[in-house]
Amino acid sequence: xxxxxxxxxxxAGHTAASYLSSWLSRSHEVVVVSPQSxxxxxxxxxxxxxxxxSEQQVTFPLAPVYGKAGIxxxxxxxxxxxxxxxxxxxxxYVMVEKSLAGQPAETVPIEYDYLINATGxxxxxxxxxxxxxxxxxxxxxxxxxxxEAAGHFxxxxxxxxxxxxxxxxxxxxxxxxxxxxxxxxxxxxLEFELRHHGVRDKAEVIFFTNEYxxxxxxxxxxxIRRNGYITPTNIFTESVLAERExxxxxxAHARKIESGRIFYENLAGEEHDLAFDMAMLLPPFAGxxxxxFDRAGEDITSKMFAPxxxxxxxxxxxxxxxxxxxxxxxxxxxxxPAYSNIFAAGIAFAPPHPISRPHTNPKGTPIFxxxxxxxxxxxxxxxxxxxxxxxxxxxxxxxxxxASMAELGAACVASSGSSxxxxxxxxxxxxxxxxxxxxxxxxxxxxxxxSGEIGLAGHWIKLILHYMFLYxxxxxxxxxxxxx
Amino acid sequence: MxxxxxxxxxxxxxxxxxxxxxxxxxxxxxxxxxxxxMMLLIGREKHLHK
Numbered sequence: 001x002x003x004x005x006x007x008x009x010x011x012a013g014h015t016a017a018s019y020l021s022s023w024l025s026r027s028h029e030v031v032v033v034s035p036q037s038x039x040x041x042x043x044x045x046x047x048x049x050x051x052x053x054s055e056q057q058v059t060f061p062l063a064p065v066y067g068k069a070g071i072x073x074x075x076x077x078x079x080x081x082x083x084x085x086x087x088x089x090x091x092x093y094v095m096v097e098k099s100l101a102g103q104p105a106e107t108v109p110i111e112y113d114y115l116i117n118a119t120g121x122x123x124x125x126x127x128x129x130x131x132x133x134x135x136x137x138x139x140x141x142x143x144x145x146x147x148e149a150a151g152h153f154x155x156x157x158x159x160x161x162x163x164x165x166x167x168x169x170x171x172x173x174x175x176x177x178x179x180x181x182x183x184x185x186x187x188x189x190l191e192f193e194l195r196h197h198g199v200r201d202k203a204e205v206i207f208f209t210n211e212y213x214x215x216x217x218x219x220x221x222x223x224i225r226r227n228g229y230i231t232p233t234n235i236f237t238e239s240v241l242a243e244r245e246x247x248x249x250x251x252a253h254a255r256k257i258e259s260g261r262i263f264y265e266n267l268a269g270e271e272h273d274l275a276f277d278m279a280m281l282l283p284p285f286a287g288x289x290x291x292x293f294d295r296a297g298e299d300i301t302s303k304m305f306a307p308x309x310x311x312x313x314x315x316x317x318x319x320x321x322x323x324x325x326x327x328x329x330x331x332x333x334x335x336x337p338a339y340s341n342i343f344a345a346g347i348a349f350a351p352p353h354p355i356s357r358p359h360t361n362p363k364g365t366p367i368f369x370x371x372x373x374x375x376x377x378x379x380x381x382x383x384x385x386x387x388x389x390x391x392x393x394x395x396x397x398x399x400x401x402x403a404s405m406a407e408l409g410a411a412c413v414a415s416s417g418s419s420x421x422x423x424x425x426x427x428x429x430x431x432x433x434x435x436x437x438x439x440x441x442x443x444x445x446x447x448x449x450x451s452g453e454i455g456l457a458g459h460w461i462k463l464i465l466h467y468m469f470l471y472x473x474x475x476x477x478x479x480x481x482x483x484x
Numbered sequence: 485m486x487x488x489x490x491x492x493x494x495x496x497x498x499x500x501x502x503x504x505x506x507x508x509x510x511x512x513x514x515x516x517x518x519x520x521x522m523m524l525l526i527g528r529e530k531h532l533h534k
Contacts, residue, residue, distance in 0.1 A: 239495040239496060249489065272487050457511040461519065
């Protein structure tokens with residue numbers, strides 16, 4: 001009997017656990033450890049954050065789904081990994097902190113034969129003074145954040161209907177954020193809703209980003225085939241924003257957020273401030289802060305984790321300049337180089353370096369978009385890691401399965417207005433996610449599979465994907481037929 | 485406006501392009517075309533990672 005412990009029930013972790021439970025016999029055990037009791041289809045938090053969906057439409061309770069699938073669910077927070085066991089017992093284990101209502105938290109060990117770290121990110125609001133819910137800005141990273149953002153947005157709608165003018169600043173809350181695509185999606189949906197409510201003339205909307213150029217999205221931009229041209233995403237994105245009279249601030253690092261004001265510096269080293277009535281600014285990501293200890297109890301966290309808290313895997317972490325970055329630097333199997341029975345999937349793995357060119361201003365402040373790990377590649381990583389582990393448990397003599405972001409494509413559908421007949425979305429495909437200039441010397445990507453367009457069809461696809469992926473995540477009949 | 489970029493020189497869609505974005509017959513065709521493109525992308529990945 002083997003036990004696989006999966007830390008995290010997000011897109012990567014839930015996918016891994018689901019496939020493991022379907023592939024392995026019930027004589028083996030799959031355990032999911034997550035501090036959240038619900039699954040959240042994060043891409044739809046954009047709509048939750050504007051009051052277009054309810055919390056029940058983007059989440060569901062995990063326990064009943066895992067119960068039916070034979071997955072043991074522990075609502076707890078992982079705090080430390082002991083990959084060599086302890087002095088008393090050589091079996092590796094993870095320490096988790098459980099907190100039941102009305103009782104003090106207790107930390108208990110869960111032994112494992114295989115471990116998948118799919119914890120996702122720590123939302124590092126603390127990286128910018130005053131950033132985040134409960135302080136001076138909003139977020140859509142979690143359902144509760146998104147609900148608060150929606151409430152604030154609708155309050156301002158009412159103010160504007162009475163004649164007030166309001167400024168909305170949407171984007172990134174630190175110079176090293178990722179998820180510009182989500183922020184972009186939120187700002188264009190917000191603008192659509194302002195028009196829908198008839199108050200667009202009372203609103204100024206600004207997209208505030210750390211990207212060097214619009215359309216970078218943390219993947220160094222892309223060239224896409226479009227209407228007889230090969231167009232950089234910079235031009236595509238500028239056009240989308242200009243068409244909607246959404247202004248932009250780029251190359252910006254938010255230093256401090258106060259009530260109604262962002263203080264920031266730019267790549268030229270200049271300092272500015274920007275007043276707002278509503279600011280939705282995504283935080284930078286960090287690892288969740290897992291520690292690791294060897295058999296003697298010595299701290300080996302730095303052996304397993306990068307300084308940013310993400311877990312090292314089979315990537316090339318050699319420090320080198322942008323001009324020497326290669327597609328081959330990126331991990332393929334997501335296996336820890338230190339312990340062969342540990343894997344990290346989704347946002348939890350440590351990228352070897354960003355995808356976008358790094359920039360630093362004269363004050364030494366780094367300001368550039370960091371690498372995204374969106375839903376499709378995260379789920380693919382989860383499935384591939386699960387397959388590698390299942391093969392080992394079943395005694396198959398097979399190589400580890402691979403899903404490098406330099407060999408994976410991504411299909412991204414960014415809503416730009418939610419309405420069955422008048423809505424639109426930007427549908428993009430990119431192959432590969434991490435550009436490979438050895439294979440594709442001119443553009444870094446295969447232009448047969450890298451394209452983008454905007455239209456109502458994209459909105460239908462986005463909506464269908466919402467229902468389809470929630471159906472899949474609930475492990476309803478035929479769920480394995482739905483691709484990641 | 486200083487730092488704030490209005491992107492006034494950005495490419496802008498024509499009225500016909502805007503019309504096509506929500507013109508049902510065209511968008512029905514685009515729906516199938518985009519889905520096909522995505523399925524080809526997924527199929528390519530499955531081939532690479534079998």
